[in-house]
Amino acid sequence: MKSIWDEEYDIVIIGSGFAGLSAAIEAGKVCPSVIVLEKMPAPGGNSSISGGLFAAAASPLQAKDRIIDSPELMLSDMLAAGLELNNKELARIVAENSTEALLWTIKELGVKYKPRLSHLGGHSVARTYNTANTSGSGIIKPMLAKCRDLGIPIRLKTYLTQFILSKSGEMEGVAVREDYLFPNRKSGVLKRIRAKRAVILATGGFSQDKEFRVIQDPKLTEEIESTNHQGATAEGLIAALKASATPIQLSLIQLGPWASRDEEGFGVGSMFSMLAGFPYGILIDVRTGKRFINEQADRKLLVDAMLSSDRESIAIVDQKGGQHASTLDQCLKRGVVKKFESIKELAAANTVPLAPLKETIEVYNSLIEKGRNDAFGKPLPIDLQPIRVPPYYSIRLTPKIHHCMGGIQINAEAQVVHIETHRPISRFYAAGEVTGGVHGASRLGSNAIPECIIFGRIAGINAAAQKPRP
């Protein structure tokens, strides 16, 4: 009988972002034949264009800065933002392994980070490392180099159309279209690739899937922009569901509060808001000149507040605050951030009523000088200073669709869980944004990279430990 398979590998990995490449590296270290399939014409997916922010609890930089942190504190921040919809076991694995995963990227991959931590919204303390180039590509490129060293091919333009299960319900391989031209689903040539040990799904989220996301959350119509790359669509997730994976929390889709209204996608403005505007500046409703929330709240709280009462939001920061964003020059060049010599000019250009804005800034400054928590409960890091030194910077904001908290269910071993039996589907693993449960109602900024790397590595190690089928 002729085999239905065109090719055969020990381990087949779908997706070449943080999760897929982490899995590939761990699997490739012990296993002779591993392949990574990527539907787009370039590797790295959404990970490449992310901000390269990495949350780690009890890290070396925290020790240096005498910041007291622990996995327990990180976990409690995750559960608070997640409204306890998190799968606590999975969330705990991320918190407890975050620093180990960070050190792995440094020691094993040679990733370079800036020497200063950032304090992102919803985190109790500063625990976020920044890649040296302020981008996820600072991790993806060393990962790709490592895959090259290990002899792991990344086959581009290769699109998963279907998982193939054995009669006994084990994951056996995948049907793909090679030479696929995104987004033409009829393009390319059908092929079947067998996995002797296991298949790992790491296809990311579906923020750019305009049909599927609006089914899950009818508010997310096609008019709403996304920070994600065009390939962030739902086919991998759907293929897994068709193979009896369990859908969880698909309607929990996060918008990023920090994106610029004056550029497309994630752009350069998002990092400006995250690193400077929100922690060191204030968020203002243009119509009133007033603050309306703790700028360091988690993303869901921020977006809910920005979208209520038809607010038009801008973030304002002064010269000292602006220094914290390494994307400042790019933002100014692209017109995403505007520069003003006075608050009066800033108010006029943004059509903010001047008197209330001045009062807002004065009240805020006096709170900082007194070292007091203000009415909105914004945490006051030690290096926070009054907004007083010109030039002043402003960025116009609009929430953009950013992250899918939901996905398919996995267990602590990164095994995909069957929808009927609630037991693992044999030889089937998944990691990263295609899975659900770690973050609950709201993912905290900089928690995605540790999640992807930690569960990607678990998947890779466990897949390689499977006994190969004949």
Add this chain to the structure above:
Amino acid sequence: MKSIWDEEYDIVIIGSGFAGLSAAIEAGKVCPSVIVLEKMPAPGGNSSISGGLFAAAASPLQAKDRIIDSPELMLSDMLAAGLELNNKELARIVAENSTEALLWTIKELGVKYKPRLSHLGGHSVARTYNTANTSGSGIIKPMLAKCRDLGIPIRLKTYLTQFILSKSGEMEGVAVREDYLFPNRKSGVLKRIRAKRAVILATGGFSQDKEFRVIQDPKLTEEIESTNHQGATAEGLIAALKASATPIQLSLIQLGPWASRDEEGFGVGSMFSMLAGFPYGILIDVRTGKRFINEQADRKLLVDAMLSSDRESIAIVDQKGGQHASTLDQCLKRGVVKKFESIKELAAANTVPLAPLKETIEVYNSLIEKGRNDAFGKPLPIDLQPIRVPPYYSIRLTPKIHHCMGGIQINAEAQVVHIETHRPISRFYAAGEVTGGVHGASRLGSNAIPECIIFGRIAGINAAAQKPRP
């Protein structure tokens, strides 16, 4: 070749609650052979033990009471409670057809309702009919009688194990276990039943499925009680997902704020709170003696408030308020509601601090006498009176899992939508709580029965209009 089928009907309906029986009646009127399959040993499912509350916009009783209402107002109430996660097209169908569906139960089935409307939480106006026996059985029994008249068999102890699709992807029939003994999934005899025209899924929600619900919302552990009957489990939903239905919003699961701590399940206390305690009384935190929310808020807001700050909640009402609940005598007999001659006695028995409780009642009474909205924004119906006339009644409350807003996706024609193509699966319909999208984040009380009847009838009519396969 021997047929794989043991039996054949024009239309096969799974589930014998409001949705399934409504579908059966409409289908049976035009179609020679319809069968209803029910896994439990008795028909009616959760519908039988529901409160029999039916929301209808612009109804005859509203006209008589000069209550100004419209489908638009009902729709806007649904979207507000649903946090606009509702599928608006489906929600609109419920609002626009609610009165027609109510009249259908009266004219076609002979259902008897009380002559007075109730005003349930989250509804802008009183628009809720009550069945004469304060129970969903007041509708289920006439539906069963109608099925008998139409010659439609209700086959009990018949458990759906799998949907069977044709090679072209059409719904063709079901595999079941006959003589099934809930919850033993190995019991009974396997059989295959073919549907010449269509299959209709109406298996309800999964509030009692302790494994599946905690996957979707990890807070809903097995310690938390449910108001639902034991058969409210997820197998029908899961079978549909395995047949390529689209899961939507499965993590949106509602707790009912009105259930008694002193009895199991929905009991008799729930209706007391809904009809008397919340609209005509006050909700108090036992530890403070103070109100903490508008008692007529929607269920999600109420439960969120009850669960925050470890509140222990009781509802209090006086003699006049208590009259609005027809279950009062049963509640007193079972000890679910307690009766006191004075507020002092009530406070002592419930360990509420007396002085703050008295003050709370005085403030509340004075607001009612002035006809003013209070700080919590409780709507003040014209017949609302101060809490002043002994005896006083109290009920101890605890949130219980009540309703699954999520389920499988259907379109306006009650067709099940395919997860990959986003197009209807041919000859496959669904209605009621097994579907998702109508209610978004929170279903308003008394909106389930119109939803089930409206989409059940649509499914039945459309299924009967299918051309039979040879």
